[in-house]
Amino acid sequence: MPSPAPAERRVPWREPGFGAWGVLVSEFMLQQTQVARVVPLLEAWLARWPTPSALAGEAPAEAVKAWANLGYPRRALWLHRAAVEIRDRHDGVVPRDVDALLALTGIGDYTARAVAAFAYGDRHPVVDTNTRRVLARAVDGTEHPGPPHRRDLDAMAALLPEAAEEAALMNAATMELGQVVCVARSPRCDACPIRDLCAWRAAGAPSTPDLRRKQARYEGSDRQARGAVLRALRDATGPVPQAALLAGWHDAAQRDRAILSLLSDGLIESDGELVHLPR
Missing domain, CATH: 1.10.10 (Arc Repressor Mutant, subunit A)
Structure with a gap:
């Protein structure tokens, strides 16, 4: 599968020189949160705390307050703890090594590799929900991906170009493709740059069960x-x-x-x- 064409939509955390701390903060904020809600709060956050040490020097309460309406506020607490760990263990510099990133509070497989790939330009598979949906349809021929699994990283790694810069581009483009074109409901197949290579479309876009756990309703919860x-x-x-x-x-x-x-x-x-x- 060739690398999807990059989307025209511009987001600050994919701009050159945005920095590892900015990428890390953006990835914390983007978990289960829409881009439009993240951008203004991200800008305010980085204006107030431009470095991990700046955040680490404040009380956790300030991080929780600044999280505002992003939801899942434990992420704010985890981000504050990660900032303290970066200050104390890494001299205030977000680490580049994936294992060092994974050792920080609140960072899992996706976030660690996103920072290493997008901030530092290293070749790593970056797999989020959108990427998994593209892989399920284009490669496996199923409408929905299964529950998250370590093999998702292997599947993406097998498709990445060898050059680190091209690999980072494909990671970002695949995520974007899943977010704006290969969406969960009513995918825009006619606008898809890889439609002629898509196994699901070639099979007639069959309906397959969605086995992922559904999130409980928020109202009244x-x-x-x-x-x-x-x-x-x-x-x-x-x-x-x-x-x-x-x-x-x-x-x-x-x-x-x-x-x-x-x-x-x-x-x-x-x-x-x-x-x-x-x-």
């Missing part, structure tokens, strides 16, 4: 309650009595579960009866 608790603490000028926190929530048991789970995750802390963001 514990996740929504957790978000409401964090929002209240972000807006507060100081610690809040736990009994007063979200006192009017429609489900008291859900409210209590949300507070307990946030305490367990380290996203909030308590001093006796008072609750606050992590210090």
Whole structure:
């Protein structure tokens, strides 16, 4: 399969010279979050904390506050911890080695290889949900990819050009292809640059089962309650009595579960009866 043509859409983290720290922050923010929501918050984040050491020097609460409405706020806490680790273990420089990246808090196979490939130009397979969908259709001839697996990295590695620069381009272009053309629903096959090489299209685009785990609905969920608790603490000028926190929530048991789970995750802390963001 030849390298897909790069898309015209421009995003800051793919611009030359964006830097490893910027790429790392963007990858944390982009997990399960739309690009349009990420860009303005990413710019504000990097303006405030242009280096890992700048973020590491602030309290974790500031990272949680700055995360705003991105969702999955544990990512903010993990990013802060990773910044501390980069400062303390790597003299404030985001490491280039994949194993060193994997040793940082909150970094998995995808993020480690994305930083190594896009920030440092090294040849590594970078596989996200969009890439996996392109591989499933174009190579395997199935409508949906299976659950994530280590073999996805091997499948992408087998397709990459040998030259590191071309490999990085193909990684980015394949991800973009899956995001804007080879989408999960109603793929735009007529606009696809590899449509004549696609195994799924050649087979008549058969419907195949989607075996991936579906995300629970947000409205009315514990996740929504957790978000409401964090929002209240972000807006507060100081610690809040736990009994007063979200006192009017429609489900008291859900409210209590949300507070307990946030305490367990380290996203909030308590001093006796008072609750606050992590210090």
